[in-house]
Amino acid sequence: MQDFSPADHFRFPDEPDAVELRAFTHGLQPATVPRMMEHFAEDWRRFGVDAWNEVxxxxxxxxxxxxxxxxxxxYLGDEFIAPLLGAPEGTCIHQPHVHWTVQCLLSAPEVAGRGDRVVVSDTAFPSVLHSVQQWAALQDLAPAIVPSDDRNQVDRRAFLDRIDANTAMVALSHVGFTTGARLPDAFLREVAETAHAHDALLALDGYHAAGSMPVDVQALGCDLYMGGLLKEACGSSGNAFLYVRDGLELTPRLTGWFGDAAPFDFRPDPEPHPDVRRRFLGGTTAVASMYHAVEGVRLLLNYGLDAVRAHSLDLTGRAIERADTADLPLRSPRDPDVRSAMVLLEVAEAEKLTAYLKNHHIYIDSRQDEVVRMAPFLWNTTEDVHRTFDQIETALSSGAYKNASVHSTGPVT
Ligand SMILES: Cc1ncc(COP(=O)(O)O)c(C=O)c1O
Known part of the structure; x- marks a missing residue:
């Protein structure tokens, strides 16, 4: 990485030899975050309630x-989230989390008005998959859940075949959170065309895509694109986003007075805000998280999303080479075109290996005790990847990791 010193831009854990490889779950803290949080406290003190109008x-x-x-x-939608998604001004808005966004979306009669099915892959994250099922009875929208293939990835043919005249909406994860597999652009465009041919909407959950690679929502042809800023985008909780295609009319019933056309008129009847994206606001917006929401996005945009992706592909490529040498089967894609920022490796007693590495200040995570996940990202170096695999090889050959206490790992998102 030329002209980019991670130590100038990120805050690292206390251990000087720490290797943080969990960008897929919570990126490092950008160096500007403490100052931004001071700004929040100071704005609150200095301006009090007037901060709602101007800070x-x-x-x-x-x-x-x-x-x-x-x-x-x-404002954050226009200035920071739209550039992350290649979206035009006026289409993106900050959201508290994906769960809320999907619930709002499903509450809009303009979704159910298009058909009586939501086609969703069983690989979708619960915030999408569960929400679709929870709304089924309320909106006459039966979920059509498409089973994944034998590698736990979206069965692309079966998925396309499920979209028909009854389809109201189609929902997919841009990157599978259990596989690290990125859906190719050509497939997503085909899904968009098929959905639109039946007057259905395409909603993509880009949680693991946005921030780790360039995304172009218009070229993909999706109607809605949502995700969060916690992971590769290095924010913290309370920070998610939504893109709504320009011209798409939606009047979510799950909306709040912050999404009303005239909130301070306190009229007895609700009236949706003229700006469709604002209708995805609920009650009083939580403000503190917006102070640190886009500090990571700022870094990614300054560095350039093409360069971010190139660095990530380089390091994941090196990780895959080392995994091959160590004879560790790869669970995530090898092909750079469908690779995301994360690499998944099959390892027996993955939790113990994760705990062992944690004791050596190398931070990865595990799933179902059968895979380890790692995402060497913007702040990582080739040296970090080699140190990680040197430790993995030592652990596996000596068996020392089998004594590690897994209590220190704990759940991560
Ligand atoms: C693909 C995907 N979508 C959504 C989420 C999170 O959803 P929410 O913002 O509702 O917590 C995650 C993980 O945390 C995820 O991996």
Whole structure:
């Protein structure tokens, strides 16, 4: 990485030899976060309730744009989230989490009005998969859950075949969270065309894609694209986002007075805000998280998403080479075109190996005690990958990891 010193931009754990490889679950903290959180405390103290109308623009200090807590969700949407997704101004908004966004979406009669099925892959994250099932009875929208193939990846042919005249919406994860498999653009475009031919909507959950690679929502042809800023985008909880295709009319019933056209008129009847994306706001927006929401996005955009992706592919490629040498079967894709930022390896007693590495300040995670996941990302070096695999090889050959206590690993998202 030329001209990019991770130590200048990120805050690392205390151990000087720490190797953080869990970008897929919670990226490192950007160096500007403490200052931004001080700004939050100071704005609150100095301006009190007036901060809803105006605070200094800490997010774009060089601009003359006026911001206040009231307008931050759309301001961050335009200035930071839209560039992450190749989306035009006016289409993106900050959200608290994907669960909320999907619930809002399913509550819109314009979804159910298009058909009586939501076609969803069984590989979708629970925030999508469970929500689709929870809304089924309320909206006459039966879930059509398409089983994955024998590698736990989206069965592309079967998925396309399920989209028909009854389909109201199609939902897919851009990157599978259990496989690290990225759906190819050509397939997603075919899904979009098929869905649109039946007047259905395409909603993509890009949690593990946005921030780790360039995404172009318009080229993909999706109607909605959602995700979070916790992982590769290095934010913390309370930070997610939504893109709504320009011109798409949606009036979610699960909306709040912050999504009303005239919130301070306190009229007896609700009236949806003219800006469709704002209708995805609920009650009083949580403000503190928006102070640190986009500090990681800022770094990724400054570095350039093409360069972020190139670095990630280089390091995941090296990890795969080392896994091959160590005879560790790969659970995630090898092909760079369908690889994401994460590499999954099959290892017996994966939890113990994870705990052992943690004791050596190398942070990965495990799933179902049968795979380990790692995502060497922007702050990692080739040296980090080699140190990790040197330790893995030592652990496996000596069997020392079998004595590691798994209590230290704990659940991670
Ligand atoms: C693909 C995917 N979608 C969504 C989420 C999170 O959803 P939510 O924002 O509802 O917690 C995750 C993981 O945390 C995920 O991996």
């Amino acid at each position: 200094p623009n800490h997010w774009r200090p060089d601009s003359n744009d006026e911001v206040g807590w009231w307008t931050l969700p759309t």
